[in-house]
Amino acid sequence: MKNRIRVARAEVRMTQQQLADAAGVSRQTVNAIESGRFVPSTMLALKMARIFGTSVENLFSLDEEDI
Amino acid sequence: MNSKLMLLPYRVKGFGWAILAVGVAVGALILLAEMLSYLSESTPALESFTRILENDNVVRILNNVALIGSLAGAVLVGCSKEKFEDEMICVIRLNSLLQAFYLYIVAMCIAALFIYDFAFFYVMMVGLVAMPLLFVIIYRVRLYRLKKSLEDEK
Structure with a gap:
C-alpha cells in the first residue's frame, strides 16, 4: 500500500512527532507508516485523514500488487 | 467489537x-x-x-x-503495556509470539529426533520455559531494532 503522509506532513509543515502526538501513536509508528513498513488500522488511517483535513483515499492508495 | x-x-x-x-x-x-x-x-x-x-x-x-x-x-x-503502547507495538508483540511458537515447535521436533534417553529429560525441563523466554527475547530484539532504525535515521 502506498501513502503520501510524508508529503501531506510537509505541506502543512508538521514534524513526525507532532503528527504522532495528534494521532496518539509513537514517532516510530509514524516513521514506519511513512516508509511503508507498517500498514495502519482503519481507525488510525481515519484519524490521520482528519488531522490533515482530507480523505483516507487521498492519503492511502493500493499498489498494483495489492489489487 | x-x-x-x-x-x-x-x-x-x-x-x-x-x-x-x-x-x-x-x-x-x-x-x-x-x-x-x-x-x-x-x-x-x-x-x-x-x-x-x-x-x-x-x-x-x-x-x-x-x-x-x-x-x-x-x-x-x-x-x-509498553510506556507508549500503540497498534504497531501490538502487531510486533503478536508477531513475536507467533515466531516464538514456530521456533519452539521446530526446536522440539529437532530435539525429539536427535536427543534420546536421559538427555531428553533436560530438553523437557528447558522446554517448559522455552517458549515464553523465546517470546520475550524476540519481542525485545524487535523493539530494540525499531528504536535503533529511528535513531539511525536522525
Whole structure:
C-alpha cells in the first residue's frame, strides 16, 4: 500500500512527532507508516485523514500488487 | 467489537524483569549443577557447588523458583503495556509470539529426533520455559531494532 503522509506532513509543515502526538501513536509508528513498513488500522488511517483535513483515499492508495 | 488486547499495566514490567532475572539465573544454576554433578565425582573442587542438589527440599524450592520465576516473569515482561503502547507495538508483540511458537515447535521436533534417553529429560525441563523466554527475547530484539532504525535515521 502506498501513502503520501510524508508529503501531506510537509505541506502543512508538521514534524513526525507532532503528527504522532495528534494521532496518539509513537514517532516510530509514524516513521514506519511513512516508509511503508507498517500498514495502519482503519481507525488510525481515519484519524490521520482528519488531522490533515482530507480523505483516507487521498492519503492511502493500493499498489498494483495489492489489487 | 472491542479489539483491545488484554494487556497488563506498564507498572508491572519492572517487577517482571526482576523475577524473570531471578528465575532464569536459578534455572541456569540448577542445570549447571545437574550437569556438573556427573563431573564432580572426578573433580573434588566441584563437589561443594553440586552439594546443593543433595537436599531434596532445597531442590524442590529452587525448581519452583526457577520455573515460576521464569514463566511469571516472561508473562509480566511480554504481556504488559509498553510506556507508549500503540497498534504497531501490538502487531510486533503478536508477531513475536507467533515466531516464538514456530521456533519452539521446530526446536522440539529437532530435539525429539536427535536427543534420546536421559538427555531428553533436560530438553523437557528447558522446554517448559522455552517458549515464553523465546517470546520475550524476540519481542525485545524487535523493539530494540525499531528504536535503533529511528535513531539511525536522525
